[in-house]
Amino acid sequence: MSDDFAPRLLRWFEAHGRHDLPWQHPRTPYRVWLSEIMLQQTQVAAVVPYFLRFVEKLQNTQMLAAAPQDDVYALWSGLGYYSRARNLHRAAQICVERHGGELPDDFDSLSALPGIGRSTAGAILAQAFGRRCAILDGNVKRVLARFHGVEGWPGEKATENRLWQLADAHTPHERVADYTQAIMDLGAGICVRAKPRCGACPLHTDCIAHRKGLTAALPTRKPAKARPTRRTVMLVLRDAHGRLLLERRAPVGVWAGLWSLPEAADETAARGDVARAHGIDANAIAFRALPPFVHGFSHYLLDVTPLALDLEPANVVADAPDKRWLRPSDAAALGLPAPVRKLIESLD
The missing domain is CATH 1.10.340.30 (Hypothetical protein; domain 2)
Incomplete structure (x- = not known):
């Protein structure tokens, strides 16, 4: 040495x-x-x-x-x-x-x-x-x-x-x-x-x-392992004033405690969740598909499909400790995951 x-x-x-x-x-x-x-x-x-x-x-x-x-x-x-x-x-x-x-x-x-x-x-x-x-x-x-x-x-x-x-x-x-x-x-x-x-x-x-001549080999890289892909649907729900529904995520898991858009496993589950939460006939829900994107985590890839829906005043749920309606510009005041922030900023 x-x-x-x-x-x-x-x-x-x-x-x-x-x-x-x-x-x-x-x-x-x-x-x-x-x-x-x-x-x-x-x-x-x-x-x-x-x-x-x-x-x-x-x-x-x-x-x-x-x-x-x-x-x-x-x-x-x-x-x-x-x-x-x-x-x-x-x-x-x-x-x-x-x-x-x-x-x-x-x-x-x-x-x-x-x-x-x-x-x-x-x-x-x-x-x-x-x-x-x-x-x-x-x-x-x-x-x-x-x-x-x-x-x-x-x-x-x-x-x-x-x-x-x-x-x-x-x-x-x-x-x-x-x-x-x-x-x-x-x-x-x-x-x-x-x-x-x-x-x-x-x-x-x-x-x-x-x-x-070992600078390219050292330090030894971590053994390669393919990252699996997980899929989710993010719901872009708006009221008549253009406000978005945001939900606080669970205190454990990915993005723990942050505010994010509501999620569902797939479009069918999303339709059922919106129908139950907002008193809408599931068959009457017509989502608008927004451009999908992939977000990379260290251990997996998240394939996100955003689906948008404008709600009638009668179907807007009230604010709650874990739910808020906010204009997109006001959402920046909350802790948002980076891909969710980018999605909100891309909205018209």
Whole structure:
């Protein structure tokens, strides 16, 4: 192992690293925590506008804890992986209940909060509190797997354990916040998955993958598995004022707790659901088919068929805790799944 791994990386960071990210100025525990949660499975460029909008409305842990869930989801809407928002909100409430409204600064308490795993806890402690803690996000896994020639899919326990050992061994005792940012920056901008810029890497002279021509093979990819397709019908029901019916989804499952359009398994089921809920003869229902689309999740594809229907005033159900009639422009104030938001925005 190269003894000057961290010093070389830090020298590179001084000249080429990212020093102007919004969560770095000021670098408070709350802002670091929020950025780390948003950056899980999402790139910096996509996160920045969401981060700025979020901290403008909810400026600290106490404000986040007190915010209605719908407000949190609305600020998160479009960023995806909504369990992150749900866990963030609950973690803030726990901080108020148990930690005086502040993010705890010890590993055990921090990693016990919803949505904060080992690597995220390490990143928060390193960047917000200057603690010597290793991190192992996707960028760091890629850097270490290539530099040390570690084979095996990082999702396998043995491979992950080896990468954690290396991550800890390389983490310096000084300038931990800079080092943590540096290794993430290197993975995000230089040691990228496809066509890494090895000539610009401060570590390339000792990198096994570079030396042996293995950058395309490392880290080992996850074994391929075909994603199954699921199908659903989304109902675009409008009243005489052009308002749409939205329903809050169940607290568990896909898009848990978000607002969405009513769904049914197929057109026959949709006709029956509308007939029962709105007092209409099922045989008199004539849906208008809207353009179908496919939305990809990590484990499956969702094939969506939107069906539209204009309801007579007598058939419009009243608002309820889990049902609301809203104009399309007002629906944006709620937390909506990204494909549902796009569908609503496409309506005439």
